[in-house]
Amino acid sequence: MDDLSASSHGPIASFAVSKIGNAENGGIEIEIPARTDYVSLVRLVVAELAALNSSLEPERIDDLRVAVSEATTNAVQAHIRSDCNQQVRVSCHCSEGAVLVEVADQGPGFDVNALPKMPAVEHPERLSHESGMGLLLIRELADELTIDSNSEGTEIRLLFRTARASSSS
Amino acid sequence: MSVTIRRYEQPPWCVLRVAGELDVVGAPELRQAVVSAVAEGIRLLAFDLSDVDFLDSFGIGVIIGALKRLRQRGGDMVVVCPSRRIRRVFEICDLDKILALHDSIEQTSASPTTPAAAALAGEGHG
Numbered sequence: 001m002d003d004l005s006a007s008s009h010g011p012i013a014s015f016a017v018s019k020i021g022n023a024e025n026g027g028i029e030i031e032i033p034a035r036t037d038y039v040s041l042v043r044l045v046v047a048e049l050a051a052l053n054s055s056l057e058p059e060r061i062d063d064l065r066v067a068v069s070e071a072t073t074n075a076v077q078a079h080i081r082s083d084c085n086q087q088v089r090v091s092c093h094c095s096e097g098a099v100l101v102e103v104a105d106q107g108p109g110f111d112v113n114a115l116p117k118m119p120a121v122e123h124p125e126r127l128s129h130e131s132g133m134g135l136l137l138i139r140e141l142a143d144e145l146t147i148d149s150n151s152e153g154t155e156i157r158l159l160f161r162t163a164r165a166s167s168s169s
Numbered sequence: 170m171s172v173t174i175r176r177y178e179q180p181p182w183c184v185l186r187v188a189g190e191l192d193v194v195g196a197p198e199l200r201q202a203v204v205s206a207v208a209e210g211i212r213l214l215a216f217d218l219s220d221v222d223f224l225d226s227f228g229i230g231v232i233i234g235a236l237k238r239l240r241q242r243g244g245d246m247v248v249v250c251p252s253r254r255i256r257r258v259f260e261i262c263d264l265d266k267i268l269a270l271h272d273s274i275e276q277t278s279a280s281p282t283t284p285a286a287a288a289l290a291g292e293g294h295g
Contacts, residue, residue, distance in 0.1 A: 036193045040171065043223075062254045069225045073193045121263035127237035133226035133262060140261045 013038060014087075015045070027093035032072075034079030034088055034105075043069040046092045046101060053094035055162045063141040064099060064160050068092075070134040071103040071156045078107025078154065101158045109149040171195035172221075174202045179274055182247065183211045188220035191228025199228070203235045212244030217274050219251055224258045232259075236268065247277045 016029040028049055032038040047065040050056055056064065068090070075088045089104045118136060119125040139145055144159035172189035185202055189195055206214060214235060218224070232248065239246050247269045250256050259265050271277050 037171075039193060040190060040223075059253075059257075062257070065223070066225050066258060069192055069223070073225075073227070077193075121266050127233055127240070133229055137226050137258070137261060 013041065027091060030090045030092075031087040032076075032090070034076045034084065034086070036073065036076055036080075039069055039072045039076060042072045042090050046090065049092055050094055050099045050160070054099050055096055056099055056160060057163060060160055060162070064101070064158075067138045067141040067158050067160075068101055068103070070138050071101070071158065074134055074156075075103050075105035075107065075154065078105045082108050097162045099160045101160075102155060103158075104153060104155040106153040109151050109154050112147050112149055172198050174199060176202065176206070179215065179277075181213050182215035182274075182277060183213060184215045184217050184274060186217040186220070190223040191218075191221055191231070192223060192225050193227045196227035196231045200231045200234060203231065203238065207235075207238050207242070207244075212239060212242055214239060214244070214246040215249065215274065215277055216246065217249040218255055219249055219273075221250070221252070221255055224255045226262075229258060229262050229264065232264065232268070247271060249274050249277060 013030065013032040015031075028045065030042055030045060032042060043065045046068045047061050050064055051058075051061050072088065072090060075090075078084070079086065079088060084106050086106045089102075091102045093100045115132075115135060118132065138156070138158065142158040143161045144157075146157040148155045172187055172191060172195035175186045175188075177184050177186070183206055185199070185206070187199060191199060203214070216232065216235070221228070236246055238244075248259070249271045250259065251272045256265075256270060259268070259270060269277070
């Protein structure tokens with residue numbers, strides 16, 4: 001872990017539980033250092049909170065766990081790449097039928113429209129793409145995805161709905 | 170330590186049995202195990218993910234990298250992942266179309282080793 005110590009001198013992770021007990025808006029705010037070994041903590045907390053405070057089906061909680069992991073890893077890596085010492089912020093708000101997760105970083109941002117397309121899986125070139133699948137996975141897993149990115153940072157919003165809420169909307 | 174990797178022979182496969190989380194932290198350890206195995210001349214590699222609790226695009230990236238390395242050298246690989254949760258990530262990335270996914274390591278011993286034949290066998294299993 002010594003190789004990570006350069007980015008570990010900031011404050012440790014902080015958690016602020018917001019409005020727990022109000023079923024309409026149980027939520028949590030998490031701030032973590034830009035360290036990859038904090039990502040598992042974030043997905044654990046968010047998935048457990050969503051399981052406690054929403055009616056999301058277990059399979060959708062699994063989807064949420066993967067999507068949150070991808071988004072948080074991207075944010076952490078954006079900070080590491082740009083030597084940004086700020087914390088990465090993750091918030092999760094739950095209601096009966098939906099879970100909203102927001103992941104915000106202060107990295108250099110990226111052009112959402114310029115993301116490379118992945119070749120079809122049968123194409124030989126596909127095996128050259130060992131990375132870049134994170135956003136593809138998030139797109140497939142979340143019911144709604146919003147990405148705001150500019151030179152001052154990126155904010156990704158993921159919305160997961162229960163099957164019942166999705167079918168009635 | 171987010172993953173532990175145990176390596177053993179189950180002919181024709183060299184098996185990498187992984188336990189833990191294959192994410193941004195754990196996946197590089199698996200990549201190193203793959204690189205070492207291929208460097209030693211191993212061409213038939215089985216990934217046993219039965220004890221993997223979590224898989225995201227970083228784990229998938231290592232699997233894709235392994236597939237590329239092995240097929241470039243005339244080798245092949247199979248993946249054992251009985252968990253629906255883990256298998257779903259493969260399916261979303263469409264990797265189930267180019268990889269043989271099995272429920273147990275025993276299932277793989279009789280499995281064909283060419284990709285095309287593996288794909289056909291996969292259809293038979295539904």
